Amino acid sequence: xxxxxxxxxxxxxxxxxxxxxxxxxxxxxxxxxxxxxxxxxxxxxxxxxxxxxxxxxxxxxxxxxxxxxxxxxxxxxxxxxxxxxxxxxxxxxxxxxxxxxxxxxxxxxxxxxxxxxxxxxxxxxxxxxxxxxxxxxxxxxxxxxxxxxxxxxxxxxxxxxxxxxxxxxxxxxxxxxxxxxxxxxxxxxxxxxxxxxxxxxxxxxxxxxxxxxxxxxxxxxxxxxxxxxxxxxxxxxxxxxxxxxxxxxxxxxxxxxxxxxxxxxxxxxxxxxxxxxxxxxxxxxxxx
Amino acid sequence: xxxxxxxxxxxxxxxxxxxxxxxxxxxxxxxxxxxxxxxxxxxxxxxxxxxxxxxxxxxxxxxxxxxxxxxxxxxxxxxxxxxxxxxxxxxxxxxxxxxxxxxxxxxxxxxxxxxxxxxxxxxxxxxxxxxxxxxxxxxxxxxxxxxxxxxxxxxxxxxxxxxxxxxxxxxxxxxxxxxxxxxxxxxxxxxxxxxxxxxxxxxxxxxxxxxxxxxxxxxxxxxxxxxxxxxxxxxxxxxxxxxxxxxxxxxxxxxxxxxxxxxxxxxxxxxxxxxxxxxxxxxxxxxxxxxxxxxxxxxxxxxxxxxxxxxxxxxxxxx
Numbered sequence: 001x002x003x004x005x006x007x008x009x010x011x012x013x014x015x016x017x018x019x020x021x022x023x024x025x026x027x028x029x030x031x032x033x034x035x036x037x038x039x040x041x042x043x044x045x046x047x048x049x050x051x052x053x054x055x056x057x058x059x060x061x062x063x064x065x066x067x068x069x070x071x072x073x074x075x076x077x078x079x080x081x082x083x084x085x086x087x088x089x090x091x092x093x094x095x096x097x098x099x100x101x102x103x104x105x106x107x108x109x110x111x112x113x114x115x116x117x118x119x120x121x122x123x124x125x126x127x128x129x130x131x132x133x134x135x136x137x138x139x140x141x142x143x144x145x146x147x148x149x150x151x152x153x154x155x156x157x158x159x160x161x162x163x164x165x166x167x168x169x170x171x172x173x174x175x176x177x178x179x180x181x182x183x184x185x186x187x188x189x190x191x192x193x194x195x196x197x198x199x200x201x202x203x204x205x206x207x208x209x210x211x212x213x214x215x216x217x218x219x220x221x222x223x224x225x226x227x228x229x230x231x232x233x234x235x236x237x238x239x240x241x242x243x244x245x246x247x248x249x250x251x252x253x254x255x256x257x258x259x260x261x262x263x264x265x266x267x268x269x270x271x272x273x274x275x276x277x278x279x280x281x282x283x284x285x286x287x288x
Numbered sequence: 289x290x291x292x293x294x295x296x297x298x299x300x301x302x303x304x305x306x307x308x309x310x311x312x313x314x315x316x317x318x319x320x321x322x323x324x325x326x327x328x329x330x331x332x333x334x335x336x337x338x339x340x341x342x343x344x345x346x347x348x349x350x351x352x353x354x355x356x357x358x359x360x361x362x363x364x365x366x367x368x369x370x371x372x373x374x375x376x377x378x379x380x381x382x383x384x385x386x387x388x389x390x391x392x393x394x395x396x397x398x399x400x401x402x403x404x405x406x407x408x409x410x411x412x413x414x415x416x417x418x419x420x421x422x423x424x425x426x427x428x429x430x431x432x433x434x435x436x437x438x439x440x441x442x443x444x445x446x447x448x449x450x451x452x453x454x455x456x457x458x459x460x461x462x463x464x465x466x467x468x469x470x471x472x473x474x475x476x477x478x479x480x481x482x483x484x485x486x487x488x489x490x491x492x493x494x495x496x497x498x499x500x501x502x503x504x505x506x507x508x509x510x511x512x513x514x515x516x517x518x519x520x521x522x523x524x525x526x527x528x529x530x531x532x533x534x535x536x537x538x539x540x541x542x543x544x545x546x547x548x549x550x551x552x553x554x555x556x557x558x559x560x561x562x563x564x565x566x567x568x569x570x571x572x573x574x575x576x577x578x579x580x581x582x583x584x585x586x587x588x589x590x591x592x593x594x595x596x597x598x599x600x601x602x603x604x605x606x607x
Binding site: 054133288 | 313314317318320321323324325327328329330331332334335336337338339340341342343345346349399402403406407416418419420421422423424425427428429430431433434435437438443444445446449450452453480483485488489491492493495496502506510511512513514515516525526527528530531534535537538539541542544564567568571577580581584585587588591592595
């Protein structure tokens with residue numbers, strides 16, 4: 001009975017012609033998006049003689065792990081051990097993301113649910129910052145880092161990541177829509193402090209939002225090369241080391257594709273696991 | 289003399305009183321909402337120091353000559369005059385930036401919107417897969433280097449190889465050196481990786497629409513999906529469109545990393561020079577920080593003004 005009803009509703013106001021038109025459009029979009037991705041995967045498994053065939057072959061014929069082995073060997077030869085680059089990126093991703101989620105949630109709670117004089121100013125500056133990119137602030141940012149002595153330290157990468165504005169915006173919008181005022185009011189009547197309300201009531205409700213913040217932050221920090229602030233080789237990150245291989249020229253085409261694949265896997269896995277939560281968070285992302 | 293002095297005193301006393309009243313008001317607010325401020329401030333201080341303060345510093349530096357060795361020297365509007373009257377490359381950069389933004393911005397925005405709308409009707413599993421597929425290029429960041437291999441300028445480049453093999457061209461096209469091809473190919477590559485946060489926002493917004501609205505609409509005489517889209521769906525997601533527009537505009541003005549990675553820096557005849565790469569040229573290479581700051585301020589102004597205009601237009605759409 002229920003299933004029947006769903007099928008009926010789904011067909012409401014739909015015509016075959018429209019379906020065909022839309023699926024064609026969707027198909028073209030999907031193929032256009034997929035080609036470079038499939039090509040990357042195919043390329044990563046090609047042996048050397050297939051990489052430079054004429055006429056070129058899109059798909060791999062004799063897949064091999066040689067490119068990945070080469071990558072491993074190449075990285076083993078680097079002056080700073082590969083594990084150090086990996087550790088740097090891991091530290092950056094974990095501390096940067098953890099701090100961002102905690103600080104942004106703390107700030108989002110009063111901005112969503114309290115009323116105070118400077119609230120509009122504090123929130124609108126964050127919205128304004130969504131309207132320009134880091135290139136605008138790159139030079140003064142460097143001067144500030146130099147002034148506080150953070151150039152060439154982990155802090156130069158980690159601390160600014162705590163203050164990312166997109167995370168705070170999404171968290172605040174989600175709290176406005178999803179946390180009922182009555183619940184907070186009831187807890188206050190019971191004598192709970194604001195910190196208790198924030199930690200025991202609000203935070204569990206907004207779990208989808210902090211998983212979303214996690215993805216956005218991991219996605220950004222995982223690809224951070226750190227080249228703007230970091231000069232010491234032993235403080236540099238994994239993407240920095242790996243992209244050196246990519247731009248190593250034509251001879252590294254296969255290894256380069258392997259690098260691309262390695263860099264892709266982590267954000268994709270995290271996104272797949274949390275996709276439903278991200279969509280839920282984004283349903284409240286509107287700006288009104 | 290006497291009366292004037294009196295009234296002056298009164299005025300001063302008036303202003304003094306006002307300041308006093310406002311400051312007591314502010315202080316009592318700070319005291320009363322101490323917890324709120326304490327919760328906001330750790331985040332907001334970091335945000336301010338690394339995002340807002342740099343904008344203020346950039347504006348200040350844009351009126352100076354500063355090479356990072358000597359202290360900045362005040363130059364007034366000199367940097368801005370030089371940009372617009374004396375720097376031909378900057379005018380090319382402005383033109384390229386706007387061509388790029390005007391093409392990629394709207395296409396990306398509507399592609400996000402239309403694809404999200406089409407995906408929304410599919411079964412959950414297919415929907416999840418297509419969402420991942422379309423978001424993957426933006427999600428994975430630097431993977432656009434694969435375009436460099438696909439469009440390689442030699443006969444062994446994949447696009448060239450296929451075109452040669454099919455006999456469509458007789459010699460390989462230098463996609464990243466020939467000014468006629470630099471922009472179109474770069475635009476294609478950037479569009480490929482542009483279905484980012486706004487795409488997810490539309491997916492979320494469409495999922496959040498109450499389905500009973502559609503049934504009510506059908507009762508009220510909506511006869512096909514286009515009417516449904518125009519009269520029910522779009523008005524419901526105007527807030528998401530406003531957010532999506534912000535993310536898309538910012539992104540389309542700032543394209544430079546991809547261009548530099550694909551085309552190289554500097555590009556042939558400055559065909560891929562944008563405001564951002566001009567900024568990097570003066571900031572990272574020539575160390576003319578005052579001049580570079582003026583470029584940054586102009587980029588900031590372009591971005592924020594475009595944002596405001598589009599927001600105004602979208603808000604009108606809602607009424």
